[in-house]
Amino acid sequence: MSKLNNLFKEAKKNKKKIFIGFVTSGDPNYKSSKEIIKEMTKSCQIIEAGISFNTSTSDSPIIMEANDRAINSGMNMNKTFKLIREVKRETKTNTCFVIMTYLNPVKIFGLKKFINQCNFVGIDGVIIVDSNLNSPEEKILINGLSKKKIGYIKIISPTNDDEFIKLSIKNCRDSWLYITSYFGLTGSKNVNIDNVKKMVKRVRNYSKEIPVAVGFGVKTPSQVKQVSKYADGVICGSSIVNKVAEGHKKRLKGKKLATFVSSYVKKLSRGIKK
Amino acid sequence: MKIPPFKEINPPTKDGFWINKKTKERFGGQYISPLLVPNLKRVEKGFFKAIKDKKFMRELNEELLSFIGVNTPVHFSPELTKLAGGEKKIGKIYLKRTDLHTNHSHKPVSAYSCCKLAKYLGFKKILTETGAFQNGRAVASACAALGLDLDIYVGANDAKKLAINKDISALHGANIIEVHDSTKSLLPAMAAALRAFQSEPDSMYVVGSVAGPHPYPLMVRTFGSVIGRITKKQFKNLVGKDPSTIFSVCGGGSNMLCISYPYLKTKNTKIYAVESAGKGLKTGKHGATIGGGGKIGILLGMQSKVLLDGENIAESFTEASGLDFSSIGTEVAFLQSVGRIKFLTATDLEAKKTFMMMARKVGLICAIEACYVIHAAIKEIRKIGKPKQNHLIHLCGAGEPNVAQMMEHMKKNK
Numbered sequence A: 001m002s003k004l005n006n007l008f009k010e011a012k013k014n015k016k017k018i019f020i021g022f023v024t025s026g027d028p029n030y031k032s033s034k035e036i037i038k039e040m041t042k043s044c045q046i047i048e049a050g051i052s053f054n055t056s057t058s059d060s061p062i063i064m065e066a067n068d069r070a071i072n073s074g075m076n077m078n079k080t081f082k083l084i085r086e087v088k089r090e091t092k093t094n095t096c097f098v099i100m101t102y103l104n105p106v107k108i109f110g111l112k113k114f115i116n117q118c119n120f121v122g123i124d125g126v127i128i129v130d131s132n133l134n135s136p137e138e139k140i141l142i143n144g145l146s147k148k149k150i151g152y153i154k155i156i157s158p159t160n161d162d163e164f165i166k167l168s169i170k171n172c173r174d175s176w177l178y179i180t181s182y183f184g185l186t187g188s189k190n191v192n193i194d195n196v197k198k199m200v201k202r203v204r205n206y207s208k209e210i211p212v213a214v215g216f217g218v219k220t221p222s223q224v225k226q227v228s229k230y231a232d233g234v235i236c237g238s239s240i241v242n243k244v245a246e247g248h249k250k251r252l253k254g255k256k257l258a259t260f261v262s263s264y265v266k267k268l269s270r271g272i273k274k
Numbered sequence B: 001m002k003i004p005p006f007k008e009i010n011p012p013t014k015d016g017f018w019i020n021k022k023t024k025e026r027f028g029g030q031y032i033s034p035l036l037v038p039n040l041k042r043v044e045k046g047f048f049k050a051i052k053d054k055k056f057m058r059e060l061n062e063e064l065l066s067f068i069g070v071n072t073p074v075h076f077s078p079e080l081t082k083l084a085g086g087e088k089k090i091g092k093i094y095l096k097r098t099d100l101h102t103n104h105s106h107k108p109v110s111a112y113s114c115c116k117l118a119k120y121l122g123f124k125k126i127l128t129e130t131g132a133f134q135n136g137r138a139v140a141s142a143c144a145a146l147g148l149d150l151d152i153y154v155g156a157n158d159a160k161k162l163a164i165n166k167d168i169s170a171l172h173g174a175n176i177i178e179v180h181d182s183t184k185s186l187l188p189a190m191a192a193a194l195r196a197f198q199s200e201p202d203s204m205y206v207v208g209s210v211a212g213p214h215p216y217p218l219m220v221r222t223f224g225s226v227i228g229r230i231t232k233k234q235f236k237n238l239v240g241k242d243p244s245t246i247f248s249v250c251g252g253g254s255n256m257l258c259i260s261y262p263y264l265k266t267k268n269t270k271i272y273a274v275e276s277a278g279k280g281l282k283t284g285k286h287g288a289t290i291g292g293g294g295k296i297g298i299l300l301g302m303q304s305k306v307l308l309d310g311e312n313i314a315e316s317f318t319e320a321s322g323l324d325f326s327s328i329g330t331e332v333a334f335l336q337s338v339g340r341i342k343f344l345t346a347t348d349l350e351a352k353k354t355f356m357m358m359a360r361k362v363g364l365i366c367a368i369e370a371c372y373v374i375h376a377a378i379k380e381i382r383k384i385g386k387p388k389q390n391h392l393i394h395l396c397g398a399g400e401p402n403v404a405q406m407m408e409h410m411k412k413n414k
């Protein structure tokens, strides 16, 4: 069983919910980003680290600006692996790490090498936004990652049909199903609770077990609380990245920037129903 | 002339891939967020339904003939023939005058067809991107004619350069959105249009070239091949046989594929595509995906050849906004990889000199994009150097939008 599987299973047993924080790795630069992620391990059970791609087609302007900051500071796939490895070593944290990126960086890095590096560093799950259910790359990734007990996470949205949802559940291995609460880009709107309820219900028609986590537009502790009533996990992304941008504009660096961001993340995480 | 019917002679797989069986390279696909899956399905299903719908196709063809004026001439060019060395040395050079379409380029053919499809499918609004604003203008005119709303995404730098077509698009009622991401050119504009497509389920995206996720590349070349179908018949009527060569410029590759498509299985016709070498391939400042050594990458919903910068997409550079693109269309990349299309380049300076030559010696103001192909074609035709050849150059656009840019060039070089 994968570490993500375990995490969700234990949480369910204890009637607890999982808080997931997203941040762009290397934003605004390697050093500060490492401090931010180290601090975030204290309040996130899962950290999603975004690996930037300069021609991303599904990111909101907030994330795109973070991508630019990270790329301009020299960030890439290799350095993200290094960063997460260092964070894990220095904090000895229990927090799970998930990588979120696009297929081009993975393909250029090399699919096999990517799978091996994930295994070596101890990445627990992978989300590839523009990987398609019937592309050959997806098959290689799913098979390769699940052999190493690394989760593969699929995103579904309110406009996807049941056929697509069924296939996503099937391809979502050792992890959770990522539900977007509305049709649109990350962080561009506020979470739509009605959609969350409907989507969770639709998923439950096909699988009683698969954990579901909801993201897109969850920006406040009370929204976190609301969403956690219906989902197994809650994902906050754009609002955290926005906090990084805010601190960066105030010229905060390193540990100071990390404290600035993580105190906000901590507040968000307290929205989880205890 | 009636528009000859479409025949599928290079079909992709059902997932939208063209596969090079030898190298196993794949071109195409649907590399998009799950959010876009339903929209693309709707467009794909609708497209296949529409091209089988006799009434839809009859109406479309009538409107392409009357409103767009697709029956533009193919004619002998004595000036270019002479310039290349004369009939005795190189045979004859002909021009296909796509610049004479309503809205002055090849873009209106696929733009009008796709907008008509959108209407057929019940969409109320169109989203598109543009580089040289030729596509923007073409879609704006189509949307006005068909009663559709329109958002045009354009790189902020391009918006500054090509004022006339931008103004014309606005006069047609288009809403113009400037994109300030990364290079502020065609690539980020297309990414922005695709993002909008993910946020507006009731709008249909229309692409400006044979690029993007399946079914877009297939759709644009199928609709756009009207140009090639007419050309093939015209050329046969005029010359008595198929051309020995066809030369077209290649940004994304739409004008090239639209004219060349009916010749893909015509063995005696060699097909050439010309990319912009910008300031020169060696300077690294160019827009030549193939000439500059592009590799397989995944961007804007497709797998194709791409100029890469590490794990990211590299910036392209050329003074021709329509060619300022770090990738090429998926079927084009496939045809190149199997050796069906040969690629050449011309620099910005060579194109500008050719623009002046065409203005002074031939009497035509050509789109700057078309000047890359004219330059490279003449050079290649000289190299071929055989009599009794019949060469065809695709004059894919008129040069009004480039007047300001070229006046500056003229003043500098007085």
Ligand SMILES: Cc1ncc(COP(=O)(O)O)c(C=O)c1O
Pocket (backbone or CB within 6 Å): B105, B106, B131, B132, B133, B134, B135, B208, B209, B210, B249, B250, B251, B252, B253, B254, B255, B256, B321, B322, B323, B367, B369, B370, B396, B397, B398
């Ligand atoms: C006149 C003209 N030719 C060529 C192009 C390049 O596009 P494509 O290669 O898709 O025909 C453009 C693009 O805007 C254009 O305006």
